[in-house]
Amino acid sequence: MSKYEIVIGMEVHAELLTQSKQFCACPNEAVAPPNTNVCPVCLGFPGSLPVLNAKSVDLSLRTVLAFDSKINTRCIFERKNYFYPDLPKAYQVSQRLLPLGEGGFIDIDVPNGDGTSTVKRVGLHDVHMEEDTGKSQHGESIGDPDSSLIDFNRSGIPLLEIVSLPDMRSVEEAEAYMTALRQLLLYLEVSDCKMELGRLRFEASLSLRPWGQEEYGTRVEVKNLNSMKAVRDSLRAEIERQTRILDSGGVVVQQTMLWDEASGTTQPMRSKEQAHDYRYFPEPDLVPLDIDSAWLERVRASMPELPRAKNQRFIEQLGLSSYEAGVLTSSREIAEYYEAALEGYTKSDGGAAKAISNWVCNELLGRVNAQNSSIAEAKVLPAQLRELVQLIDAGTISGKIAKEIFDEMFTSGRDAKSIVEERGLTQMSDTTELEAICEKVIAANPKAVEDYRGGKEKSFGALVGGVMKETKGRANPALVNELLKKALTQ
Amino acid sequence: MRLTSEEVDHIALLSRLDLSPAERERAATELSQILDHFEQLKQLDTADVPPTEHVLPVVNVLRADESRPGLPREGVLQNAPEHAGGMFQVPRVVEAE
Known part of the structure; x- marks a missing residue:
């Protein structure tokens, strides 16, 4: 174990x-x-005048409600002043004194390394509304080492900044935090969270301290992280760098580092903008927000069931395993698909939830993932999946045939019933017909019959297989077992 | 309370002002007077006075989330001293390695 405890905070x-x-x-x-x-x-x-977007306040409120933050129902915007070419006003409209949300938390699942996980609560410092800046490209990448080019399309896009407390103690916890936060924002339909497009951006701050020391060590911020992998790799590299410094008796300097994917190292950000003295003051162009209870209730009513609550309900009320519940609630689309497929479907043995879960988790998601697609794009609709499962229940088709039918449904989007009819895949449950086939298989496999009668239970399987082959898999397996046993004991 | 010349330089840098020695001297005097005035205001008891977030007694000025196309790009760039590839061109802002 390392000599130092890792302390990580995240700004999102x-x-x-x-x-x-x-x-x-x-x-x-x-x-x-x-x-x-x-x-x-x-x-x-x-001379231009900003006017706040009502929808963006609603989405921000939805988020702070989900975090259980204290909501500043009266909140204001402030100007954060600094000079940078991608910030055309020379200030960013943000919130500091009265942010929309203060405190709150996100529960994360930290893997224990043995397939199980432990829930950990990561506290939040605050959640505030602001505006995005423009985008700049620099130097060699644009073929001119002395210039930067600025695109202001991103300037003014509504941004929510979520600042955590330094509550994470490992890279794994930081990853679990990102996963949980992303999942929550997607459920809330607050952001599309496309990291590759910069719609969701993580910045980590990391410090080390000797075990048992109460004060935090010197904090280094890591930026330029455009994927979860970049966050993970950069944190590992930064832990190594700081450990080397501390081990050799050195002092970690407080600074901002940029992750360099190519070299796999963090490099100090070299910028002419060193003076971070933001001189916040209330934005005179924007009046305060005063959010009354009716507004809050309207937003609260628009909130979906959150992933943790859904997960718990799937386990407690539907009797699913925690693994299944985890897969089915991993995204809102999957959960909604599952619930739609389950709707109105019951089974006498109470196994409806489990049966649909098996089909969604294994057959559907297996195929969706193999195609690198998403469940929202699947051609098989929830009601069609339900119909297929009901055909098995009714004994119309066998489970084995159902998988073949599902292949066709997945490719074409056709109904199970029409495929069954067209291909003549109806399960054979006609006793007389099956009896004849059993006789035929018994006659053709004297060795297997002899072995079975001699006590080799395994040989029975070969005979069942023979019947299935004869019927192209359509024979009702339970009936085949029964008829074969009867014929063999005669 | 007299501002030090370092403090004046720092404020000048943050404001991107290039001050001559004479201007710096004058700024130091004037800024110090302003700060003195605020020191005086601080003597008032404001415990029961709510902070002024805005001078207007108005809250919740909002617009519906509806978009409309941006300005034509030729217009956007026409006053830019330099532009390239549809973007504003400025002196490089991140130091070369």
């Missing part, structure tokens, strides 16, 4: 799922030709 920026920007009507799009989604407000022209 999520671009919100709105049509328009935070303070103007320009489209909120992740991809567009440079400087086409801009207007005087988001270009920071003097």
Whole structure:
């Protein structure tokens, strides 16, 4: 074990799922030709006036409600002042003194390394609304080492910043935090969380301290993390770097590091902007928000069941295993598919929830994942899956045939019933017909029959297989077992 | 309370002002007077006075989330001193390695 305890905090920026920007009507799009989604407000022209997007407040409220944060129902915007070319006004509208949410928490599942996991609660410092900046490209990457190019399409996109407390103690916990947060934001339909498009961005701050020491060590921020893998790899690299410094008796310098994917190292950010003295003050162009209880209740009513509650309900009320519940609630689309397929379906033995779960987890998701697709794009609709399972229950088809039918359904999107009829796949449950086939198989396999009668139970399987082969898998297995046994004991 | 010349330099840097020695001297005097005035205001008891977040007695000015196309790009870039590939071109902001 290392000599040092790892302390990690996370800052997350999520671009919100709105049509328009935070303070103007320009489209909120992740991809567009440079400087086409801009207007005087988001270009920071003097005399332009920002007006807050109502939807973005609703989405932000939904999020702080889900975090159980203390909500500042009266909150204000402030100007965070700094000079940088991608910030056209030379200030970013943000919140500091009265952010929308203070405190709150996210429960995460930390893997124990043996397939199980432990729930850990990560506290939040605050959740605040702000606006995104423009995007800049620098130097060699644009073929001109002396220039930077700026695109303001991103400028003014509604942003929610979620700041955690330094509550994480390992890279695994940081990963679990990212997974849980992303899952929650997706459930809430607050952000599309596309990290590759910068819609969801993580920044980690990391420090080390000798075990048992109460004060935190010097904190280093790591930026330029555009995937979960980048966060994981950069944290590992930074832990190594800081450990080396501390081991050799050195002092960690407080600074911002940039992750360099190519070299797999963190490098100090070298910027002319060193003076981080933001001189916040209330934004005079925006009046305060005063959120009354009716507004809060309206937002509360728009909230979906959250993943943890759903997971627990699937286990406690539907009797699913925690593994199944975890798979089925991993995304809102999967959970909704499952619940739609289960709707109105019952089984006399009470196994309906389990039966549908098996089909969704194994057959459907297996095929969806193999295609690198998503359940939302699956051609098989929930009701069609339910119908297929009901055909098995009714004895119309065998479980084995059902999988073949499902293959066809998955490719074509056709109903199970029409495939069964067209291909003549109905299960054979006609006793007379099956008896004749059993006789035939017995006659053709004297060795197996002799072995079985001599006590080799295994040989029975070969005979069942023979009947299945004769009937192209359509024979009702339970009936075949019964008829064969009867014929063999005669 | 007299501002030190380092403090004046720092404020000038944050404001991106290039001050001559004479201007720096004048700024130090004037800023110090402003700070003195606030020191004086601090003597008032404001315990029961709610903070002024805004001078207007108005809250919740919001717009519906509806988008409309941005400005034509030729117009957006027409006053830019330099542009390339549809983007504003500025002196490089991140130092070379």
